[in-house]
Amino acid sequence: MTNTNRQTLLGSLPTSFDKGPDWLRALRGRAAETLREHGLPTKRTEAWRFTPVRSVVDAEFSREEEGVPSLASPLPDGVTARSLRDVLRSEPELLDGRLDLGGAPTHFAALNTALFDDGLWIDVPAGNVVEAPIELALAITKSAGRGVVYSRVLVTVGDDAELTLVETYAGEEGGQLTNSVVEVDLGCNAKMSHVRVHENAGFQVGRVDVRQAADSAYRSTVVTLGGALLRFDVRCLLQGKGAECQLDGAYLIDGDDHVDHHTVVEHQASHCRSEQTYRGIASGKGTAVFDGIVIVHRGAQKTEAHQENRNLLLSDMATIHTKPHLEIDADDVICSHGATVGSLDQDQLFYLRTRGIPEPLANAMLTYAFLESIVDRVIHEPTRARMREALLTRIPHAEDIRGVT
Amino acid sequence: MLKIEDLHVEVDGKPILKGINLEIEAGQVHAIMGPNGSGKSTLAYVLAGKDGYEVTKGRVLYKGQDLLEMAPELRAAEGLFLGFQYPVAIPGVSNIYFLKAAVNAIRKHRGEDPLDAIDFMKLSKEKAALVQLPDELTKRSVNDGFSGGEKKRNEIFQMAMLEPSLAVLDETDSGLDIDALKVVAEGVNALRGPDRAMLVITHYQRLLDHIVPDVVHVLIDGQIVRTGDKGLAMQLEKEGYAGVRNALQP
Numbered sequence: 303m304t305n306t307n308r309q310t311l312l313g314s315l316p317t318s319f320d321k322g323p324d325w326l327r328a329l330r331g332r333a334a335e336t337l338r339e340h341g342l343p344t345k346r347t348e349a350w351r352f353t354p355v356r357s358v359v360d361a362e363f364s365r366e367e368e369g370v371p372s373l374a375s376p377l378p379d380g381v382t383a384r385s386l387r388d389v390l391r392s393e394p395e396l397l398d399g400r401l402d403l404g405g406a407p408t409h410f411a412a413l414n415t416a417l418f419d420d421g422l423w424i425d426v427p428a429g430n431v432v433e434a435p436i437e438l439a440l441a442i443t444k445s446a447g448r449g450v451v452y453s454r455v456l457v458t459v460g461d462d463a464e465l466t467l468v469e470t471y472a473g474e475e476g477g478q479l480t481n482s483v484v485e486v487d488l489g490c491n492a493k494m495s496h497v498r499v500h501e502n503a504g505f506q507v508g509r510v511d512v513r514q515a516a517d518s519a520y521r522s523t524v525v526t527l528g529g530a531l532l533r534f535d536v537r538c539l540l541q542g543k544g545a546e547c548q549l550d551g552a553y554l555i556d557g558d559d560h561v562d563h564h565t566v567v568e569h570q571a572s573h574c575r576s577e578q579t580y581r582g583i584a585s586g587k588g589t590a591v592f593d594g595i596v597i598v599h600r601g602a603q604k605t606e607a608h609q610e611n612r613n614l615l616l617s618d619m620a621t622i623h624t625k626p627h628l629e630i631d632a633d634d635v636i637c638s639h640g641a642t643v644g645s646l647d648q649d650q651l652f653y654l655r656t657r658g659i660p661e662p663l664a665n666a667m668l669t670y671a672f673l674e675s676i677v678d679r680v681i682h683e684p685t686r687a688r689m690r691e692a693l694l695t696r697i698p699h700a701e702d703i704r705g706v707t
Numbered sequence: 708m709l710k711i712e713d714l715h716v717e718v719d720g721k722p723i724l725k726g727i728n729l730e731i732e733a734g735q736v737h738a739i740m741g742p743n744g745s746g747k748s749t750l751a752y753v754l755a756g757k758d759g760y761e762v763t764k765g766r767v768l769y770k771g772q773d774l775l776e777m778a779p780e781l782r783a784a785e786g787l788f789l790g791f792q793y794p795v796a797i798p799g800v801s802n803i804y805f806l807k808a809a810v811n812a813i814r815k816h817r818g819e820d821p822l823d824a825i826d827f828m829k830l831s832k833e834k835a836a837l838v839q840l841p842d843e844l845t846k847r848s849v850n851d852g853f854s855g856g857e858k859k860r861n862e863i864f865q866m867a868m869l870e871p872s873l874a875v876l877d878e879t880d881s882g883l884d885i886d887a888l889k890v891v892a893e894g895v896n897a898l899r900g901p902d903r904a905m906l907v908i909t910h911y912q913r914l915l916d917h918i919v920p921d922v923v924h925v926l927i928d929g930q931i932v933r934t935g936d937k938g939l940a941m942q943l944e945k946e947g948y949a950g951v952r953n954a955l956q957p
């Protein structure tokens with residue numbers, strides 16, 4: 303499918319879809335329709351106000367084939383991982399109603415629905431508790447021309463089943479655009495821990511859509527280390543009573559990075575709980591954005607929702623936009639949200655220095671500790687160790703921390 | 708060891724210290740007593756090198772060097788220690804890891820090799836026992852979730868680890884019950900020695916029952932108004948600061 307014909311993203315939409323089952327053709331057709339009608343986001347699109355996507359929207363890309371993340375670990379017992387293309391050919395009925403599970407997509411997610419060619423379906427049948435993590439990796443390669451990759455992953459975890467998924471999007475800063483969609487469908491009392499790492503992820507627009515049945519628990523830890531232009535959305539639909547989600551994120555940017563994290567948590571049923579903690583550090587001339595919204599629907603009583611975003615601004619040239627917000631349409635709820643943007647705590651810094659610790663090392667220790675508290679929540683030990691190491695490499699003077707520990 | 712000459716300090720343009728003169732020799736323990744707002748903590752912070760304190764006049768010599776020209780970490784490396792009145796919590800930085808960084812930074816300054824993990828653990832166990840600091844607290848984040856007494860014990864634990872030449876203890880007794888006060892005082896007394904000097908800052912005389920000073924100074928309104936032996940502290944306890952103030956009236 304790789305070709306040298308370069309087109310704009312919208313220009314690459316076909317006029318009709320004639321492959322696959324009826325329901326898929328309908329999904330793709332609807333997505334294309336939405337795009338033709340509303341286009342891709344601009345500066346005037348509220349949710350994309352701070353994301354400079356114009357360079358992507360206006361650019362011409364060639365379609366690259368390598369959009370399917372590869373399994374980086376042996377597949378544990380009790381899980382299947384199948385090619386979406388194969389399943390859509392041989393048993394399409396298995397996927398009916400499980401794509402676009404969060405509702406009709408818009409913008410880049412609609413583009414993904416209309417154009418994805420293959421992907422992965424990871425399925426844990428009801429009752430299977432899978433202890434070993436599944437690791438997926440998508441290498442971001444520096445394409446000679448300007449390539450676009452559509453990546454699609456569907457994760458279904460049956461009732462009472464459990465899964466740990468670790469996704470790594472790493473590579474070189476380059477011209478490639480990655481458009482990734484991960485959909486997660488959690489059954490009753492299902493549990494999933496989801497680690498997602500972006501390391502030099504180039505140009506990337508990614509989203510995770512999670513649909514949660516009663517008493518399910520979804521825990522996400524996102525670590526983003528740099529990115530030329532990264533926009534990452536996590537959306538949790540708490541549809542069953544007693545469902546819980548915990549969304550944690552850490553981002554560290556430098557140079558001309560632009561890294562943009564959005565979360566949407568919809569409390570659609572009662573007795574659900576959500577908690578979000580995102581922390582970021584911006585230095586250089588980078589820009590970081592956090593935009594999180596918690597929507598408590600009518601009738602979602604006994605909701606508990608907390609949201610916190612804390613940022614360290616380490617350079618005068620760096621920018622942070624933070625916008626946590628709540629929309630509440632129920633009365634018996636406990637909700638909190640807060641955001642801070644600041645510099646290192648001068649009293650803490652002074653305390654460390656009075657103990658003989660040189661200022662650059664004291665700075666590094668506090669900076670490292672600020673993000674490490676999130677990295678510490680990465681449930682997968684090898685990834686956690688790798689992220690700690692990456693922080694030590696990326697935070698100025700943090701190399702010295704190694705010498706004293 | 709320490710020589711303060713006619714020290715004047717302003718904070719936000721307001722004079723706080725108005726001509727302090729003080730000389731402490733190795734092996735001595737001096738106490739500075741004074742009411743709230745007299746400038747006690749300002750003196751401690753100026754000695755440790757905190758930002759925001761403007762020295763408008765005078766100088767401070769420490770081991771013959773101009774102390775006020777030195778960065779806080781250099782002062783520490785040269786053997787100055789400040790025990791904070793309100794030790795700050797540092798979530799995410801473990802007590803023991805922070806101390807190892809501190810001990811080895813100071814050792815490096817002295818041209819000594821860093822302590823390896825085993826020697827460091829041995830030393831820290833020994834010193835933690837001195838102030839009865841539970842092992843679990845040494846591993847937690849610095850002062851995070853510590854009670855008032857635990858924070859003060861942690862300060863003395865750090866002092867024991869860093870083995871300073873001059874320890875400035877700012878209201879180490881505040882917020883301590885009598886049992887904790889005894890533990891902290893015993894920890895301090897264990898560190899007294901012929902090569903070490905201490906400046907103990909306190910509002911109340913009761914700490915000085917346990918850490919017996921060689922010299923007592925009374926600081927009122929930014930000036931040392933009286934200097935004497937430990938008997939002066941007893942007198943203050945009886946008559947209060949008002950008594951000293953009245954006695955000074957011409």
